[in-house]
Amino acid sequence: MEMRERILEAALRLYTSKPPQNVTTKEIAKAAGVSIGLVFHYFKSKDELEREGVSYFIEKHAFLEAKNVREFVEKNLKFAKENPGIFRFLQYVFEKEKYAGSKDLALKVYEDGLKRLKNMLQVENPEKIATLLMAMIDGLAMYSFFLDLDVEEFTDTIVGLIGCL
Amino acid sequence: MEMRERILEAALRLYTSKPPQNVTTKEIAKAAGVSIGLVFHYFKSKDELEREGVSYFIEKHAFLEAKNVREFVEKNLKFAKENPGIFRFLQYVFEKEKYAGSKDLALKVYEDGLKRLKNMLQVENPEKIATLLMAMIDGLAMYSFFLDLDVEEFTDTIVGLIGCL
Amino acid sequence: MEMRERILEAALRLYTSKPPQNVTTKEIAKAAGVSIGLVFHYFKSKDELEREGVSYFIEKHAFLEAKNVREFVEKNLKFAKENPGIFRFLQYVFEKEKYAGSKDLALKVYEDGLKRLKNMLQVENPEKIATLLMAMIDGLAMYSFFLDLDVEEFTDTIVGLIGCL
Amino acid sequence: MEMRERILEAALRLYTSKPPQNVTTKEIAKAAGVSIGLVFHYFKSKDELEREGVSYFIEKHAFLEAKNVREFVEKNLKFAKENPGIFRFLQYVFEKEKYAGSKDLALKVYEDGLKRLKNMLQVENPEKIATLLMAMIDGLAMYSFFLDLDVEEFTDTIVGLIGCL
DNA sequence: TATGAATGAGCATTCATTCAT
């Protein structure tokens, strides 16, 4: 694996396993087995590393891929339960970005999810329902930090909810 | 207003208007018009001030108060849109707490909302549906950071969704 | 002596005894017998400390005070010989300032010297001659870094030069 | 042009256009259109590159060449006004050298100027007057950083000053 | 010759926290 990738992987591992604001560059370098200098050789700043981390994650994991709504919900809930930290990390980066004046990264991720989900929905208001579904999943992802969600049951409930439309 | 309260108000104002990790005690003291020494006189540590900030916010604002589901959804969405920062702040504190080994604060807030909402729902699975509703609202609160949500429309859609059960 | 002053004195001692770019804040703090934190408590940044160092030096030492031209030249040459570093420090700060967009500090020091000297000169072009005199002294100050100037002899030569006008 | 020369030219351009302590090797390499590795291939260290830069400048530009005193003063003042940075750079290198234990480079430049100038002066104390002249020019060079000197006028004044001896 | 990835000591600066007054 290339150095740049190694650094990104190490960064993601750390950013998703503890409060993002507690992650240091030194720590990332150590986790990646490289020097601090190299981190800054590949990424202009910590902020850039974080943004690139988000992009890398999205490309690599394509976490919203699914054939139908049930699968979409199930896969995402499962992923959220297993990786609650990733949602916090995304939010952390989005907020910093926003405070720095840009919403691009957040919108890109949101719209990417929306596009995938919209086509699966045979309802009147696909965009609105898709947004609600994603919000639900992201909300449950947050809850999974302190709640032990039963993925099967919640999937059933959500699919039932959508199905009655 | 008492000093302690002034400090908490100032802290909340700051914590909800910028990335929480960027808020400093000095800044809080200045915003409250007191010395740093006094902040540490009233709160053992910054962490405690943050936890107390969450408790203070919940007691003071009772933001989940409503007569029925529609009002609950509408009020909360409206609040979320106007105060997106507060959700970020809550999550920030919850995560730090969890990393320090406790889920109490997060669970307290979650269960408080659940209790209020459950009674309003005439459905088979009130607890599960209530959790979903809250997740949806929290998710949309996060989205309102970078999306311009139409509260009325989303309220209608959500109430419709629940109603068809 | 007050802390702020102690820091400035220590800073000046260091800045004039070695290449200014090699002076670190840690070193200044240590030399002043205070913590690094305190240095930044009194001075917003290293740049500000340096500027304040220049101002402090000028106020404290009033190194251009003299009754007549001979005394002016002699005192200044002597001072320059004993403190060659101070001229380098001034220049170092002036250049940084200039690069940051301001010439105020440099002009202030120049004009201060000019004012004192002009009145002592009974020549046709007092301002021009005063500038030349100061340039000569500053030039010799630079030379005294690697040359062993004889203050008496140079004073005589310079006074003779001016006197023949 | 040979690589070595290209690097020296690029270095001089940078060292004279901003505070010398802000110039990095990476920057020099980029400006010269070569890799950092090559810079260190031709010069053992940054310090050596700087010293070689001084030597190169002196050989290349022979900035003290002139037929008589008037021309000497005029040419040098003009050069100083147009290239104030070069005097800063020379001083920067001289001081580092001195701090490292050597005055050779500075003395070489000083004595070179002295030799050229001495012969033009029909005065009693040619060496002393030559030193003063050079100090004056170097001092004015420093001033030209923040002062807009009129070369013609200053030349006249200086030549007049020398002439009355 | 020529490259630029890789290193890591060192720097300015921040900030929660303490404590004498």
Add this chain to the structure above:
DNA sequence: TATGAATGAATGCTCATTCAT
């Protein structure tokens, strides 16, 4: 209660220098 001077470990980042290719 109330102040803010004082502390110092920790952080993001820089940059001269090396070295495998």
